[in-house]
Amino acid sequence: MRAMQFVGPGQPLLVPVEVPDPVAKPGWVVIDVEAAGMCHSDVGIVDGPGVGWLSHYPIILGHEVAGVVSSLGEGVTGFEIGDRVAVCLRQGRDEDYAVLGPDTHLGPNGGSAPGLHVDGGYAEKCMVRASRLMHIPDDVSFEVAAVTTDAVVTAFAAVRTTADVRLGDTVAIIGLGGLGLNGARIAHLCGAKVYGVDTNEATFPKALEAGVRECFTDISALKALKPSVIIDFAGMGVTTDAAIKAAPPECRVILVGLGSHQMTLATSPFVTKKVKLLSSLGGTREDLALAFDQIASGNLLPAVQEFAFEDINGALEMLREGKATGRLFTRPRAAASQ
Incomplete structure (x- = not known):
């Protein structure tokens, strides 16, 4: 064969x-x-x-x-x-x-x-x-x-189980490829207000169809939204750090993506905002x-x-x-x- x-x-x-x-x-x-x-x-x-x-x-x-x-x-x-x-x-x-x-x-x-x-x-x-x-x-x-x-079951577990997304949560999805699009749709089905981030604007139309309210090319744009959950489906090393910097106090940040084999986090915003950093696989x-x-x-x-x-x-x-x-x-x- x-x-x-x-x-x-x-x-x-x-x-x-x-x-x-x-x-x-x-x-x-x-x-x-x-x-x-x-x-x-x-x-x-x-x-x-x-x-x-x-x-x-x-x-x-x-x-x-x-x-x-x-x-x-x-x-x-x-x-x-x-x-x-x-x-x-x-x-x-x-x-x-x-x-x-x-x-x-x-x-x-x-x-x-x-x-x-x-x-x-x-x-x-x-x-x-x-x-x-x-x-x-x-x-x-x-x-x-x-x-x-x-791709779907990983997003399903990240949103439903690890992040524990509930009705009324504001959820930000970083990375709107196949995995992130599924995560966005699942979060929408959970009753969350969903926003997306990706450097590739070509992903935005499908994200909006999946229930995302607005898309951005810069993670820092999430700061004004004060999301209760940020799920990083990109995992590009710098993306999780940027998510923590943009997160409000006690935000749940979930790392799923394996885009990079290393990452560095800024200690002060992580600790002072008591961000909950979890992984999901x-x-x-x-x-x-x-x-x-x-x-x-x-x-x-x-x-x-x-x-x-x-x-x-x-x-x-x-x-x-x-x-x-x-x-x-x-x-x-x-x-x-x-």
């Missing part, structure tokens, strides 16, 4: 390869990949700082995966050949450690995250531990299901089920942007440059049929 493989540090591009089709082992399932989303963490891996998130390399990246079950390993129950499924990165609220990290941090399902610990979705087929699968509702497309497993199976319900009901529709399977490296560059206007995804199976 065709795949795009990360060879190792110092290699700035994913490499097209032909590899054997996976064969389902006990407790695992092989799926035909109908859609695979691209996450900014893939840029971190390819560019170097995120390579420690992998258990090994070479490896096929792609951890946002949706497709059709094509074979079942021994002992698998609850799924049938032909089922539409998506891959959960976390299994429950008691799994508090990040998916990104050594196997020992992952509990009973450690070492099985596709695209991080086993070959992932940038391929025609992907083998996944059955316990990580969820059925996709009939009204949810493969591409939306794929990006929901990370991913979401649970419960979060994913709730997100699917909202999508199936029409309340939440993630903004997606398709790219050709052969142009994954071009999509990586779009993410590096902040030019994506929705969550990027590709169709490996469609490429195989051409």
